[in-house]
Amino acid sequence: MSMQTIDRPIALRAALQLYPARYRRERGDELAAVFADSTAEADRPTLLREALDLAAYGLRMRARLTAASAAGRLLALAVPLVAGTAAGAGLYPWVNDPDLIAWKLDSPLSSPLMVLAVFGPPVATMLLAVAAVLGHWAAARVLSVAVIGTGLVGLADSLALGHLDGWWVLYSSTSALPFVLSGLLVLAAPGDLLGRPSWQNRALVPLGAAVGLLVVTAQGGYDTHYLMNDPWAALLLLAPLLLVSFAARGLLVPAAIGLAVLPLTVSFSLFSLWESAGGIWNLLAIGGAGASFVAVAGLGWRGLEGMRRSEA
DSSP, X not given: OOHHHHHHHHHHHHHHTTSOHHHHHHHHHHHHHHHHHHTTTOOHXXXXXXXXXXXHHHHHHHHTOSTTSHHHHHHHHHHHHHHHHHHHHXXXXXXXXXXXXXXXXXXXXXXXXXXXXXXXXXXXXXXHHHHHHHTOHHXXXXXXXXXXXXXXXXXXXXXHHSXXXXXXXXXXXXXXXXXXXXXXXXXXXXXXXXXXXXXXXXHHHHHHHHHHHHHHHHXXXXXXXXXXXXXXXXXXXXXXXXXXXXXXXXXXXXXXXXXXXXXXXXXXXXXXXXXXXXXXXXXXXXXXXXXXXXXXXXXXXXXXXXXXXXXX
């Protein structure tokens, strides 16, 4: 028996385990038949690719990020803006802080990792923005992985310059996570909803770049001296979250705007709020109290709505 005939059922079973149990019971035989047909004469790389594609869709179903889900439609709508805002974040230091760029390149501490951290974000995010404008979504997915990589390189470079304590790790992540989160959002969008973009969707990319540049500028370029110990940083977290919450009422356009901005603000806002609260445990306590208040208010509102409907 060849290795390929052994691998096929193992790969199929592993991929099917990622599907929801109910879907697996109802459609498992059909998926297995399609997989068998598509890999009947396949070599090992093709078999692996088909198994990964099957597994990836199972993960999408579990995460409810398919074309049939509201979250999937929201992500597809947000992708041009996400590509744009990431490009704006990548261009920020070159537009607003060229002295920092010069220092990093000329510093005695300069290294290949630092040079890659300087040039990687603007190059990768601009290429992603161009792919989004052109509607080349296969290329955009590959470039989104590169964008994630530049964020991780920037984090590694920042950590290499400081001590690995909690404060420095959180601070270093403020400028790295926007690229990681933006790339993940592009990867998470359902490919079957990302067709040829209309001129409106193309225009969203440069608009998103302008918004991203303004948002990072408002944060002082992730400089802790700008918003450190300032509770107003909460607005940079709550405003996009409020927009994202509009998706619950089917208002996907404002939700897409909030989703595109959120990667640029969430890590810096949480860091600044952590500083303002005096530590992570205080922040967790405040956040828990706030979440409890919102939950109680939401239940009260739903109760009032139910009473009004019953009276009507």
